Amino acid sequence: MRVEVTSAANFLVRLVRLNKESAVMTDHQLDMYRAALIETLRMRYREHWFPEKPCKGSGYRCIRINGKMDPVLVAAGDLVGVPGNFLHSLFPSELTMWIDPREVSYRIGENGSICVLYDEREVEETMRREQQQKQQQLQQQQQQQRGSLSSTPNSSTSPSPSLSTDSSNSSPANNMDADPSGCKESMRNMEFSMDARNILAFEHLNYVSS
Numbered sequence: 001m002r003v004e005v006t007s008a009a010n011f012l013v014r015l016v017r018l019n020k021e022s023a024v025m026t027d028h029q030l031d032m033y034r035a036a037l038i039e040t041l042r043m044r045y046r047e048h049w050f051p052e053k054p055c056k057g058s059g060y061r062c063i064r065i066n067g068k069m070d071p072v073l074v075a076a077g078d079l080v081g082v083p084g085n086f087l088h089s090l091f092p093s094e095l096t097m098w099i100d101p102r103e104v105s106y107r108i109g110e111n112g113s114i115c116v117l118y119d120e121r122e123v124e125e126t127m128r129r130e131q132q133q134k135q136q137q138l139q140q141q142q143q144q145q146r147g148s149l150s151s152t153p154n155s156s157t158s159p160s161p162s163l164s165t166d167s168s169n170s171s172p173a174n175n176m177d178a179d180p181s182g183c184k185e186s187m188r189n190m191e192f193s194m195d196a197r198n199i200l201a202f203e204h205l206n207y208v209s210s
Contacts, residue, residue, distance in 0.1 A: 003120075005038050005042055007118040008097060008104050009038045013034045015095075033082060036076040039079075040076045049101060063095070064095070065093070066096075069087065073087060102119070105117060
C-alpha cells in the first residue's frame with residue numbers, strides 16, 4: 001500500500017504546484033501536505049485493502065473532485081492548517097483518482113482518458129529487463145576477461161635455458177653465475193604472469209560484487 005499511496009500523494013501535490021495560486025504556499029507547507037495525504041490515505045484504506053482482489057473496495061478508495069472537494073483531501077489539509085476551500089481552488093475542477101493494489105490511475109475531466117500513474121506489473125517488467133541487461137553486461141565482461149587471460153604469455157611454455165657443456169660450469173652455482181638470464185629471470189617471468197592473472201581475477205571479483 002505504501003508505494004501506491006505515495007505515488008498518488010506525489011501526483012496530487014504536483015497538480016497543486018502547477019497552479020499559479022499555489023505560490024502562496026511554501027515548499028515546506030507542500031511537503032507537509034504531501035506527508036499528511038500519505039498518512040490520511042493509509043489510515044483510511046488499511047481496512048479496505050485487498051491485494052488478492054484489487055478491484056474490491058475500489059469505489060471506497062476513489063478520490064473525487066466534481067464541484068466539491070473530496071473529504072480525504074480536505075482532512076489532510078486540516079492536519080497542516082490549509083483550508084479546504086483554498087485547496088479546492090488549486091486542484092482541477094474535475095478529477096477522479098483510483099488507488100488500488102498494484103495500480104494507481106486518474107482521469108482529469110469527465111470525458112478525459114484514464115491514465116495509469118503506477119502499475120506494479122510495468123515496474124516489475126522494467127526491473128526484469130534491467131536485470132537481464134546487467135547479466136548480459138556481466139557475461140560480456142567475463143568473456144573479455146577470459147580472452148585477456150588466454151592471451152597472457154605463459155612462462156611454463158618458454159624454452160628452458162640451455163645447459164653449458166663446459167665442465168667448469170657444470171655445477172648449479174656456476175651455471176647461475178655464468179648465465180644471469182637463467183633461473184632467476186624465468187622466476188621473474190612466472191611471477192609477472194601470475195600477477196597479471198591475479199589482477200584480472202581481482203577486477204572480475206570487484207565487478208561481480210558491485
